[in-house]
Amino acid sequence: MSTAENILLDSDIRDWVVLPLFVIMVAAGLLRFHMGNVLKPDPKQGTKVTQRIQSSVRAVAILKGGAVHFLSTSKLESRKLAYPKLLRAQAIWCENHLDEQDAAGEKNGGENDDGDMPNPFSSMEGMMGNMAFMVQNMIMMQAIQHFFSGFILLKVPFRLTLGFKQMFQRGLEGLATLETSYVSSISWYFLVMFGLRGFFKLAIGSPALETQETHQAWQKLGKQPPGRPGTTAGAADDDKQIEMLEQEADNLEMLLPTQFKSNLDQVEKRLLQNNYPKKKSTIAKNDFLLHHSVGKNKSKKN
Amino acid sequence: MLGPNEDLPTLIARKDHLEVLRYIRVHELREPSLVITHGQSLLGTKLSGNLGDDAARLAVLEQVCLAALDLSNHDLAEGCLSQLKDKVGKESTRFRCLLARCLEASADFDGANAIYDQLLADNPANLVALQRKYCIARAQRKEPSEVIAALDEYLGQQLSDVSGWYEMVKLRLSIADFKGAAYALEQVVLGCPLDSDIHMQLAEVYATLGGLENLLLARKHMAQALELDGTNLRAKFGLVSVANQYLEASSEASKKDIDEHEKLVAKELVKYGATAVMKDYNGSKMVETVKAVMDDFTENLESL
Numbered sequence: 015m016s017t018a019e020n021i022l023l024d025s026d027i028r029d030w031v032v033l034p035l036f037v038i039m040v041a042a043g044l045l046r047f048h049m050g051n052v053l054k055p056d057p058k059q060g061t062k063v064t065q066r067i068q069s070s071v072r073a074v075a076i077l078k079g080g081a082v083h084f085l086s087t088s089k090l091e092s093r094k095l096a097y098p099k100l101l102r103a104q105a106i107w108c109e110n111h112l113d114e115q116d117a118a119g120e121k122n123g124g125e126n127d128d129g130d131m132p133n134p135f136s137s138m139e140g141m142m143g144n145m146a147f148m149v150q151n152m153i154m155m156q157a158i159q160h161f162f163s164g165f166i167l168l169k170v171p172f173r174l175t176l177g178f179k180q181m182f183q184r185g186l187e188g189l190a191t192l193e194t195s196y197v198s199s200i201s202w203y204f205l206v207m208f209g210l211r212g213f214f215k216l217a218i219g220s221p222a223l224e225t226q227e228t229h230q231a232w233q234k235l236g237k238q239p240p241g242r243p244g245t246t247a248g249a250a251d252d253d254k255q256i257e258m259l260e261q262e263a264d265n266l267e268m269l270l271p272t273q274f275k276s277n278l279d280q281v282e283k284r285l286l287q288n289n290y291p292k293k294k295s296t297i298a299k300n301d302f303l304l305h306h307s308v309g310k311n312k313s314k315k316n
Numbered sequence: 317m318l319g320p321n322e323d324l325p326t327l328i329a330r331k332d333h334l335e336v337l338r339y340i341r342v343h344e345l346r347e348p349s350l351v352i353t354h355g356q357s358l359l360g361t362k363l364s365g366n367l368g369d370d371a372a373r374l375a376v377l378e379q380v381c382l383a384a385l386d387l388s389n390h391d392l393a394e395g396c397l398s399q400l401k402d403k404v405g406k407e408s409t410r411f412r413c414l415l416a417r418c419l420e421a422s423a424d425f426d427g428a429n430a431i432y433d434q435l436l437a438d439n440p441a442n443l444v445a446l447q448r449k450y451c452i453a454r455a456q457r458k459e460p461s462e463v464i465a466a467l468d469e470y471l472g473q474q475l476s477d478v479s480g481w482y483e484m485v486k487l488r489l490s491i492a493d494f495k496g497a498a499y500a501l502e503q504v505v506l507g508c509p510l511d512s513d514i515h516m517q518l519a520e521v522y523a524t525l526g527g528l529e530n531l532l533l534a535r536k537h538m539a540q541a542l543e544l545d546g547t548n549l550r551a552k553f554g555l556v557s558v559a560n561q562y563l564e565a566s567s568e569a570s571k572k573d574i575d576e577h578e579k580l581v582a583k584e585l586v587k588y589g590a591t592a593v594m595k596d597y598n599g600s601k602m603v604e605t606v607k608a609v610m611d612d613f614t615e616n617l618e619s620l
Contacts, residue, residue, distance in 0.1 A: 065441045065473055073475035076506045084509035084540065086533050089502055223338055224371035235409050236441030278536050282581055285539045286588055291580035 021196065023166060031162055031199055039206050042154070043214055046146060057237040063108045063252050065236060070104045071262050077270060083277035090274040101263040105256050112252055154203065159184065162199035169195045333358040334367070337376055348383035352392065355380035363395055374403060381414060385421040393418050409435065413444050425452050446470040450483070460491045478507030485517075494525050512545035516554055523558045528569055531562040532578065535585060542592075549596055556589035560613050583617050590614050 074097045076082075082090055163185035174182070174194040182201040186192065220226075232238070283290045324345075327336045333354040340347055355376055359365035363380065367373045381396035397418060404411050416431040429452060432445040450466040464487055471480050481503040488497035501518040508514055515537045522534035538558050541551040559582040566574050566582075590610040597603045 059439050060441050062440045062473065065443070069473065069475045069477075076476075081506045081509040084515070085502060085505055086536060088529070088533075222369075222371065223342065224369075224375045227341065227375060228371070231410060234443050235413070236439045236443060237409075278540060281536055281539045281543055282585065285543055286581075286584050289584050289588065291577065291584060293577050 020169065021166070023168070027165065027167060031167060032202065035158070035162070035199065035202060036206055039154075039203070039210060040213075042150060043210055044217075046150060047214070047218060050146070057232050060236050060238040061252060062236075063111060064238075064255060066104060066108060067255050067259055070101060070259070074101060074262070074266060077266070082274065085276060086278050087274050087276045090276055094270050094274065098263040098267050101259050101266065105259040105263075108252070108256050108259070151207075155200065158199055158203050165198070166192075166196045167199045167202050168197065169193075170197060170201075171195075328354075331357075334372060334376070337379055341375070341379060346386070348386035351379055351383035352387070352389070355383070363392075363399055370403075374400065378410075378414060382417065385418060388421070390418075390422060393421070409439070409442070413448075416445075416448065420448065420452060420455070425456055428452060441473070443470070443474055446473060447480075454483075460487065463487060476507070478504055481507065489521075494521055497521050498525065510544060512541045512548050512551065515541035515544065516548065516551045519551075519554060519558060523554075523561055526561075526565070528562070528565050531558065531565055534558045535562055535582065539585070549593070552589050552592045552596070556586055556593065556610065556613050559583075559585035559589065563617075586613055586617060 077090070077093060077097060166186065172195070176194060179192075179194050182194065182197040183189070183192065184198050184200055186196075186198060322335070322339075324336065324339055327339055328350075336354045337351060337358070339345075340351060355363065358367070358376060359373070359380075363377060367376075377396045377400050381393050381400070384390070384392035384396065397415060400411055400414070406412070406415075412431055412435060416428045416435075419425075419428040419431065429449065432449050432452075435442050435445045446466075447470050450463070450470050453463045453466040464484075467480070467484055467487060471477065471484065474480060481500050484500040485497050485504065488494070488500060498518065498521045501514065501521060504514055505518060519534040519537035519541065522530040522537065535555075535558050538551055538555040541548055542555060545551070562582045563579060563586070566579055590613060593606060593610055594603075597606045
């Protein structure tokens with residue numbers, strides 16, 4: 015289905031739709047980014063339990079890395095047995111800690127109520143960023159379908175199958191024989207939306223050094239940056255994390271090799287190279303078959 | 317941002333004070349006098365100048381304050397603190413940590429401890445407070461059990477902190493708990509596997525513990541230290557000593573524990589270490605003394 019000629023479109027379409035849409039979307043993206051920065055809430059307090067769990071999992075994961083080749087096999091084996099027990103012990107510690115906190119909270123009377131109330135709002139703050147993006151998406155799509163429908167916008171340089179007709183030629187139902195390459199403005203919107211992600215990474219770039227240092231300082235001071243999944247401090251989350259610890263312990267038992275082989279065992283061989291004494295094998299000393307030969311190839315045994 | 321061919325001398329020559337300070341922060345260098353000179357060139361002697369970037373100015377003030385504490389320049393540190401207090405207020409957690417550091421530096425440990433306790437009451441997950449409480453306990457030369465308890469408190473929250481484990485090594489060595497020191501050093505090795513000095517230290521601790529298995533491990537770690545850094549003179553001496561200790565231990569051990577092959581390896585290691593040491597001392601004044609020591613090790617090899 016190849017038509018040799020292309021349809022000539024009005025240049026006004028380019029002037030009044032293609033370029034303005036592009037400019038509007040760039041502006042909307044920048045606005046979203048800066049609003050996110052301005053409206054960012056203060057970092058929330060991380061819990062002792064979260065911190066402990068995260069650092070335990072990190073510490074235990076070292077057995078899966080390359081550093082194991084610098085420690086002796088016997089010590090690795092003992093760690094292989096000890097680390098899952100360590101994780102389970104940490105889980106018990108966290109549970110005891112939470113129980114103590116609950117007990118202390120009850121003793122102090124109604125102080126816990128303050129902690130319970132803002133919970134629904136705190137989870138919303140974390141999702142605010144995603145919400146803004148989705149809301150903006152919906153609004154833009156509705157606006158485009160309302161204002162910029164009913165005409166062909168452009169021809170994409172690649173072939174599309176018939177299945178895309180319904181998606182990309184929304185307002186053009188009358189033109190059933192039109193090539194799928196000719197699309198409406200809504201598809202231009204989608205193209206630009208996905209394409210601008212890379213552009214924004216370049217334009218906005220990485221945050222300033224001081225911001226990165228502030229984030230690191232927050233981690234050390236026990237605060238967690240807003241918008242992360244671990245920020246909703248609540249008994250439910252802590253319990254889930256303790257479950258995660260148990261899972262990690264099980265995973266560890268499964269993933270670690272049944273027999274560690276560390277490169278440290280051969281380090282002396284590598285150091286001495288030619289001077290490394292050869293291992294005299296004792297297996298064949300008493301094997302009568304190896305010391306006899308048959309027929310012509312009879313050789314002297316030394 | 318710092319480019320790939322911007323290192324410290326270039327930045328200093330260019331008199332780019334802010335970038336010099338950032339470079340020092342990023343690479344975690346300890347250059348207090350450099351920091352103070354550049355900080356004062358940037359913000360004036362009283363550090364009251366203004367940069368366009370607020371966040372950069374506050375970061376510079378914090379950096380200069382810590383450098384001033386390093387050089388015991390308490391007046392400058394107080395100046396930084398007052399500048400920061402005007403800007404961030406005294407409720408800020410980071411400011412309170414800095415204030416407590418200044419109190420520590422002027423030996424007001426009780427005041428510093430009070431601030432850290434308050435910070436921990438506000439947020440029990442505050443790692444900086446736990447770390448500094450351990451440092452205070454160490455500076456006050458408290459009972460080893462108390463210092464170890466403080467370090468345990470910190471390490472329990474941050475199991476993957478390699479320098480924390482190294483502090484544990486030093487503590488355990490100071491109370492002659494060599495088994496504990498060996499475990500802590502192994503954690504350090506897992507964190508920094510390519511550091512030749514750590515392997516050497518671990519080998520020395522194993523050798524102090526004694527016993528055939530420990531001496532075997534000591535041999536291997538000394539060999540690893542030499543493989544990682546062939547110029548480590550202490551490791552060369554260590555290799556000779558540890559391999560020799562292994563031979564002596566195996567000559568006293570019961571028949572079933574002795575592995576002939578391992579004894580041969582140990583003898584080769586002694587010879588290797590001795591030649592390596594002699595090569596280093598070739599042409600120096602000490603060569604005769606060192607030769608005598610090495611010959612002592614290598615002469616009796618056949619009899620062991």
